[in-house]
Amino acid sequence: MMRGMTSTVHVDSAPVARSGLPERHGSSSTPRSGVRLxxxxxxxxxxxxxxxxxxxxxxxxxxxxxxxxxxxxxxxKSTLLRLVAGLDSPTEGLIRIGGTSIRGTDPRxxxxxxxxxxxxWRTLEHNVALGLPRGTGRREGRERVRELLxxxxxxHAATQRPREVSGGMAQxxxxxxxxxxxxxxxxxxxxxxALDALTRLRMQDLLLEIHAAEPxxxxxxxxxxxxxxxxxxxxxxxxxLLEDPAADSIARTxxxxxxxxxxxxxxxxxxxxxxxxxxxxxxxxxxxxxxxPVxxxxxxxPIQPAQTTTEISS
Amino acid sequence: MSVPGSGDALVVDAASAAGRTAEAExxxxxxxxxxxxxxxxxxxxxxxxxxxxxAPRTVWDRxxxxxxxxxxxxxxxxxAWQLTTAAELVPAxxxxxxxxxxxxxxxxxxxxELGLHIAISVQRVxxxxxxxxxxxxxxxxxxxxxxxxxxxxxxxxxxxxxxxSLAWVPLLILWLQIGEESxxxxxxxxxxxxxxxxxxxxxxxIDPHLVEAGRCFGLRGWSLFRTIQLPAVVPxxxxxxxxxxxxxxxxxxxxxxIASSMGLGFILNDSQQTGRVDRILLAIVLxxxxxxxxxxxxxxxxxxxxxxxx
Ligand SMILES: Nc1ncnc2c1ncn2[C@@H]1O[C@H](COP(=O)(O)OP(=O)(O)OP(=O)(O)O)[C@@H](O)[C@H]1O
Ligand SMILES: [Mg+2]
Numbered sequence: 265m266m267r268g269m270t271s272t273v274h275v276d277s278a279p280v281a282r283s284g285l286p287e288r289h290g291s292s293s294t295p296r297s298g299v300r301l302x303x304x305x306x307x308x309x310x311x312x313x314x315x316x317x318x319x320x321x322x323x324x325x326x327x328x329x330x331x332x333x334x335x336x337x338x339x340x341k342s343t344l345l346r347l348v349a350g351l352d353s354p355t356e357g358l359i360r361i362g363g364t365s366i367r368g369t370d371p372r373x374x375x376x377x378x379x380x381x382x383x384x385w386r387t388l389e390h391n392v393a394l395g396l397p398r399g400t401g402r403r404e405g406r407e408r409v410r411e412l413l414x415x416x417x418x419x420h421a422a423t424q425r426p427r428e429v430s431g432g433m434a435q436x437x438x439x440x441x442x443x444x445x446x447x448x449x450x451x452x453x454x455x456x457x458a459l460d461a462l463t464r465l466r467m468q469d470l471l472l473e474i475h476a477a478e479p480x481x482x483x484x485x486x487x488x489x490x491x492x493x494x495x496x497x498x499x500x501x502x503x504x505l506l507e508d509p510a511a512d513s514i515a516r517t518x519x520x521x522x523x524x525x526x527x528x529x530x531x532x533x534x535x536x537x538x539x540x541x542x543x544x545x546x547x548x549x550x551x552x553x554x555x556x557p558v559x560x561x562x563x564x565x566p567i568q569p570a571q572t573t574t575e576i577s578s
Numbered sequence: 579m580s581v582p583g584s585g586d587a588l589v590v591d592a593a594s595a596a597g598r599t600a601e602a603e604x605x606x607x608x609x610x611x612x613x614x615x616x617x618x619x620x621x622x623x624x625x626x627x628x629x630x631x632x633a634p635r636t637v638w639d640r641x642x643x644x645x646x647x648x649x650x651x652x653x654x655x656x657x658a659w660q661l662t663t664a665a666e667l668v669p670a671x672x673x674x675x676x677x678x679x680x681x682x683x684x685x686x687x688x689x690x691e692l693g694l695h696i697a698i699s700v701q702r703v704x705x706x707x708x709x710x711x712x713x714x715x716x717x718x719x720x721x722x723x724x725x726x727x728x729x730x731x732x733x734x735x736x737x738x739x740x741x742x743s744l745a746w747v748p749l750l751i752l753w754l755q756i757g758e759e760s761x762x763x764x765x766x767x768x769x770x771x772x773x774x775x776x777x778x779x780x781x782x783x784i785d786p787h788l789v790e791a792g793r794c795f796g797l798r799g800w801s802l803f804r805t806i807q808l809p810a811v812v813p814x815x816x817x818x819x820x821x822x823x824x825x826x827x828x829x830x831x832x833x834x835x836i837a838s839s840m841g842l843g844f845i846l847n848d849s850q851q852t853g854r855v856d857r858i859l860l861a862i863v864l865x866x867x868x869x870x871x872x873x874x875x876x877x878x879x880x881x882x883x884x885x886x887x888x
Contacts, residue, residue, distance in 0.1 A: 374794075
């Protein structure tokens with residue numbers, strides 16, 4: 265809708281070596297898969313009978329798209345991700361990856377969990393190697409792990425154990441492990457949550473570079489509205505069914521305008537930001553006028569400082 | 579059974595007391611190991627170990643000091659023993675002096691018997707311990723990892739564990755005769771339960787997050803067990819093995835006291851018949867030394883394993 269007007273000046277804030285991108289051997293022709301969710305529901309048994317966490321969730325995620333999932337804590341974001349990962353099955357509905365409905369975990373998907381979940385007795389490099397596809401040769405595997413560690417800035421910590429590294433380093437190792445799969449569908453659960461602000465920006469750019477080189481389908485859960493708007497083609501806003509017992513899970517789906525890489529200070533995203541925050545129950549100090557159509561590029565429009573990351577606490 | 583009740587109870591009691599201290603030690607070790615892994619697995623960030631405060635080192639933590647301190651009490655006992663017998667406070671046929679015990683050992687050694695007795699006992703313990711531990715580990719995997727296995731096997735195993743060890747002896751002798759098999763089977767039964775109990779419990783309590791991560795990266799069945807579940811319970815396996823070793827020595831003496839023609843338990847039984855208190859004391863000292871030695875060897879293995887797997 266506003267694609268034409270957005271400025272696409274890219275501020276390269278991340279000193280990530282472009283040459284360091286992992287090459288998938290014999291890449292370009294690898295098939296990529298979209299994800300389809302058809303009227304998904306998931307309920308968990310509770311003391312008061314079954315409690316719906318997700319309901320009536322329809323989603324078509326074309327191959328190569330990046331979808332960000334935001335929503336209040338406990339609304340079922342991780343549950344949704346686990347369903348797509350095949351670690352849990354829906355009470356109702358179907359999930360298809362590349363046209364076939366999934367049964368259990370799928371070798372085409374890779375997950376980076378909300379917690380790093382590294383094996384404490386393995387060094388970081390061996391933890392990353394766990395993600396390599398079955399049947400990867402020894403030397404090829406070692407080479408790839410080295411590349412990935414370099415990519416996430418952990419080459420110096422390759423032989424350290426998880427308990428010897430910081431939470432942010434562990435989370436990057438977990439991301440590298442997921443990337444080691446060369447997945448067709450990449451599922452990320454708040455992958456940058458434990459990172460400091462600067463590393464977070466770097467990792468976001470890294471993800472986009474990897475995606476540009478190898479357009480996998482990405483589903484990324486985040487608490488950070490800025491992050492969602494910077495990374496995603498679309499943003500899925502989930503609502504908590506606890507507060508709204510009759511409604512469906514999807515509160516809104518927002519198209520994010522502009523081609524990536526986007527300008528982090530892009531003014532045209534301000535309106536979307538306000539909308540998303542309002543959807544999350546955070547109202548901005550300046551009275552946003554959603555009823556009155558505002559031109560996004562209008563200079564009079566009050567702009568939130570775009571560099572600050574807006575966290576949704578809950 | 580040719581052993582009068584009193585002697586039987588005495589030896590088994592002494593051995594079970596040794597078992598209890600080894601048990602406490604192994605549980606301590608398990609707790610220490612759990613402290614360093616449990617936190618990191620559960621906390622997710624994996625840093626618990628680095629942050630844990632450790633008690634300040636004192637003089638008592640130095641290796642040399644510990645060795646010397648540990649030798650104080652045995653030396654005092656030896657001294658008291660020597661003084662008592664030298665002053666003839668107790669008649670020599672009841673309590674021979676330390677030197678007489680050494681001489682009894684030298685005499686048996688010269689006749690080539692002592693080495694044989696020790697070798698056969700050690701062999702029985704090692705084979706029984708290995709067999710019981712391996713089976714214990716396998717059954718623990720079934721019970722600890724599958725609900726069906728737990729439901730089907732656990733009640734029976736709990737009942738079997740409740741059977742006092744000596745109750746198996748008549749059955750084993752009737753079925754397997756008084757050969758090596760009956761003794762090794764009894765020792766294996768003794769080694770089985772500690773390994774089974776500790777490992778099955780540990781497998782039930784593995785961090786489900788790690789298992790899920792493994793499943794998510796395509797690990798199933800044996801590869802999941804080898805890559806995640808087994809390494810996660812290494813501290814428990816090690817403490818189970820230490821308990822099992824203590825049990826193996828306990829059951830060895832029980833087996834050899836009752837029916838054998840060789841081994842340290844045989845020396846005990848035979849010397850009781852012939853009234854050779856010096857040889858009885860010799861056998862007890864040897865059991866203490868051998869038990870400590872094997873336990874120390876396992877302790878070294880434990881250190882290596884824990885360093886690698888936690
Ligand atoms: N295995 C389970 N059994 C019972 N309830 C569950 C289970 N897994 C999740 N839930 C419930 O589902 C709801 C959603 O959980 P989920 O982890 O998906 O939230 P989330 O949106 O990822 O939250 P956060 O942003 O805090 O990570 C929670 O209320 C949780 O209690
Ligand atoms: Mg979550």
